[in-house]
Amino acid sequence: MNILHFADLHLGMENYGRIDPETGMHSRLSDFLRSFDELVDFALAPDPVIPVPDRVGDDGDRGRGRAGPVDLALFAGDVYRTRDPSPTHQREFAKRIRRLREAGIPVFLLVGNHDLPNSSGRAHSIEIFETLAVEGVIIADYPRVHRIETRGGPVQIVALPWVLRSMMLTRDEFKNLSLPELNNQMLAKVANVLDHLIAELNPAEPAVLAAHGTVQGASFGSERSVMLGSDLILPPGLVGNRAFDYVALGHIHKHQVLGQQPPVVYAGSLDRIDFGEEHEDKGFVLVELNGRAARWEFIKVHGRPFVTIHAKAESDDPTLDVLAAIARQPIEGAIVRLQIQVPLEKAGLLRDADIRQALKPAWTIATINKEVEEPDRVRLGGGRVEGLTPREALARYLAEKQAPPEHAQRLLERAEVIFIEE
Numbered sequence: 001m002n003i004l005h006f007a008d009l010h011l012g013m014e015n016y017g018r019i020d021p022e023t024g025m026h027s028r029l030s031d032f033l034r035s036f037d038e039l040v041d042f043a044l045a046p047d048p049v050i051p052v053p054d055r056v057g058d059d060g061d062r063g064r065g066r067a068g069p070v071d072l073a074l075f076a077g078d079v080y081r082t083r084d085p086s087p088t089h090q091r092e093f094a095k096r097i098r099r100l101r102e103a104g105i106p107v108f109l110l111v112g113n114h115d116l117p118n119s120s121g122r123a124h125s126i127e128i129f130e131t132l133a134v135e136g137v138i139i140a141d142y143p144r145v146h147r148i149e150t151r152g153g154p155v156q157i158v159a160l161p162w163v164l165r166s167m168m169l170t171r172d173e174f175k176n177l178s179l180p181e182l183n184n185q186m187l188a189k190v191a192n193v194l195d196h197l198i199a200e201l202n203p204a205e206p207a208v209l210a211a212h213g214t215v216q217g218a219s220f221g222s223e224r225s226v227m228l229g230s231d232l233i234l235p236p237g238l239v240g241n242r243a244f245d246y247v248a249l250g251h252i253h254k255h256q257v258l259g260q261q262p263p264v265v266y267a268g269s270l271d272r273i274d275f276g277e278e279h280e281d282k283g284f285v286l287v288e289l290n291g292r293a294a295r296w297e298f299i300k301v302h303g304r305p306f307v308t309i310h311a312k313a314e315s316d317d318p319t320l321d322v323l324a325a326i327a328r329q330p331i332e333g334a335i336v337r338l339q340i341q342v343p344l345e346k347a348g349l350l351r352d353a354d355i356r357q358a359l360k361p362a363w364t365i366a367t368i369n370k371e372v373e374e375p376d377r378v379r380l381g382g383g384r385v386e387g388l389t390p391r392e393a394l395a396r397y398l399a400e401k402q403a404p405p406e407h408a409q410r411l412l413e414r415a416e417v418i419f420i421e422e
Helices: 027-044 087-102 127-131 165-169 179-199 318-327 352-358 390-400 405-421
Strands: 002-006 072-075 107-110 137-140 144-150 153-160 207-212 246-250 256-260 263-266 283-290 293-300 306-312 335-343 364-373
Touching (some): 002 246, 027 087, 127 137, 137 144, 137 153, 246 283, 263 293, 306 318, 318 335, 318 352, 352 364
Parallel strands (some): 072 107, 153 207, 207 246, 246 263, 306 335, 335 364
Antiparallel strands (some): 002 283, 283 293
């Protein structure tokens, strides 16, 4: 059985680029959809050639390609950037789900934090598939065991969607707890729920945990700044239970592995969000379940590259220094930011038109930042001038310049009038 594990699409992330006049869509939305299409095309190919994987399975064997087409697409949460996606974003997501279903591939959609409404009673952003009873699309918006029949046989998926702290805060017994106490209570409840779900599993059939959340020990990408203080941190032992043959994680954008028996894997996001993910590979995970044994491979997609150029402009022609730094970087088709360090006396010599001309192969220029280095403040007599009175500063300056004593005295006397007026 082959399972395609992916997560964190974040359709609607439009922090760079422009509106395409032909499609009416933001160009970054087109980027994200192009990466999504790579995934769907891979799933629909009869038997594609798979490159040597970055990881190995529990048996130590390198991947030899898959035995057949994908049997199940498992999405681990966060379809859209916001909880209120536009009709265009919903349409484009549904198009690709339809392609998977027309090929006979069941689609499992776990609800992530970006999919949830900001108040109870409102529908979440992917609930429409359940409302329309779209055959073969499974929506997992609360913890339970889903038994799914695939072409490769049955598989059991334990769903652990995003855990809402606010649900506990509405109950009187939890309202006065500190944050650490509340988190401990939440972890105890999550552990209890998972224990009950594991007890429902049939040990003769493969079992997968699909969870959206932060597992202790994970390395954050650019999303860390918006998650600190808001996440419930799940212990590795909680999700890495040997009752599962594979653990499919979403929420953290950086692809990584947190355990091997069973494999505990973050698929990561399908495209780069910003420069915080500049050096991260993006893609999805192909999981092969053979009985109760799991092997997996990370498959990269061709996401839009982000490139940062650092240029030191110090020569007599500082523009040439910048142009040389640009020439050393693969900027064609990339989102580029240029950071120029230039001494104050050379800043006026930079030719902006020449610099922008050299950046034309880039897909878009995010920023051109000039860090002008000012010279150190003048030091007089081995010390800094801060804290000196005007008279003391002038006297020290004249001493540094070795002015004749009589001349220095006359200047100080004449300056005294100014000091008094000040």
